[in-house]
Amino acid sequence: MKILIVDDFSTMRRIIKNLLRDLGFTNTSEADDGTTALPMLQSGSFDFLVTDWNMPGMTGIDLLRAVRADERLKHLPVLMVTAEAKRDQIIEAAQAGVNGYVVKPFTAQVLKEKIDKIFERVNG
Amino acid sequence: MAYNEANALDLESTLKTHARELIETLEMGNVSGAVQLIHELNQVRDRGLYQEVGKLTRELHNAIVNFQIDPASPHAQEVSQIADATDRLGYVVKMTEKAANRTMDLVEESTPLLGEMSQAAQGLRNDWGRFMRREMSAEEFRDLARRVEQFLGQSQHNADQLSAKMNDILLAQDYQDLTGQVIKKVTALVADVENSLLKLVLMASHVDRFAGIHHDREQLRSEQAQQKEPSRGEGPQIHADKREDVVSGQDDVDDLLSSLGF
Incomplete structure (x- = not known):
């Protein structure tokens, strides 16, 4: 399982990376915004995308839309991990085709729950 | 402030008396007298306007001094x-x-x-x-x-x-x-800036009064709202528990998503 973690703060990427490693996912890569993430997704064979929303350059919601619009990437499971907490934004992300939404600050338990749920659905 | 009000009252009373005189003069058919009155009215208004602009400029200058910005200095950026x-x-x-x-x-x-x-x-x-x-x-x-x-x-x-x-x-x-101390200092500075800005806005409103300028606040607000891009993101919500349009935690997010059929 190859996972791409996208967040503009290196500390947050590191936290997510460590939590994912605890869950048994050791093959992770990092990008600091959508602009750098998209080419990585297009050229690498990633199985899962974890992205923040608010980033300079290309935001997470735009990255999600770009992924869904890409013929080869459109089925990629996407989990949004973000501080954005407005109801409208969550609805916007759902409409754009997000597979899970975690609001910061979050716990390891919540992250695990959402990832399990996404893969249950993808594999089921 | 009392001075300002006196000024504004002065403008109003002068306007009233001159307006009456103007009508009387016109009714008497004295056109050149009427033009003279209009000229005087203009002068009263201009005098007030100049005074208010002068005060505004002085206040702006004070603000600049308060924030230690010397616009003439090439290092203005560094010392502000x-x-x-x-x-x-x-x-x-x-x-x-x-x-x-x-x-x-x-x-x-x-x-x-x-x-x-x-x-x-x-x-x-x-x-x-x-x-x-x-x-x-x-x-x-x-x-x-x-x-x-x-x-x-x-x-x-x-x-x-x-x-x-x-x-x-x-x-x-x-x-x-350490960061707590720094943030407290910056917060105090922001409060200072807000205070000074409020003073300037008040001054500017006196200028507006003399110049007869009217700002459509509703329109300004709606223009500003339009400039906001919701997809840019807003960052963490500080008063999440007091706002209806914001979720207060992961449980809220889960409820919302499941109501959408997730």
Whole structure:
């Protein structure tokens, strides 16, 4: 399982990376915004995308839309991990085709729950 | 302020008396007298306007002095308090990042030590069970005794190391004190700036009155709202529990998504 973690703060990427490693996912890569993430997704064979929303350059919601619009990437499971907490934004992300939404600050338990749920659905 | 009100009253009363005179003069057919009156009216207005603009300029100048910005200085950027505040906030970001990384470094160094101990204990426990069930030869027992001794030594060593790392994690939280002080200073500066801006706005409103300028606040507001891009993101919500349009935690998010059929 190859996972791409996208967040503009290196500390947050590191936290997510460590939590994912605890869950048994050791093959992770990092990008600091959508602009750098998209080419990585297009050229690498990633199985899962974890992205923040608010980033300079290309935001997470735009990255999600770009992924869904890409013929080869459109089925990629996407989990949004973000501080954005407005109801409208969550609805916007759902409409754009997000597979899970975690609001910061979050716990390891919540992250695990959402990832399990996404893969249950993808594999089921 | 009293001076300002006197000024405004002066304008109003002059307008009223002159307006009456103007009508009377016109009704009498004295056109040149009427033009003279209009000229006087203009002068009253202009005088007020100049005064208010003058006050506004002085207030602006005071603000500039207060914030130690010398527009003529090539180093204006460096000496202004705002630039200083920007530096201070940059320092907060740097400090918090450093502390987060230091803490994570220490946690990452601790994890293998714990794993090592857990693994060794697991192995010893299995063999100890065999010994208790008398399934162990004397030769194997000697090996077990040697490993127990080794484990005790290693445990003590690792525990000491872990204790030192825990202590370092504790110390890495000292940024809170330093960044807290810096943020409090910047907050005070923002309050100062807001105060001065309010004063300037008040001054400008007197100019508007004399110049007869009217601002459509509703339109300004709606224009500003349009300029906001919701997809850019807003960052953390500070009063999430007091707002209807914001979720207050993961449970809220889950409820909302499940109501959407997720």
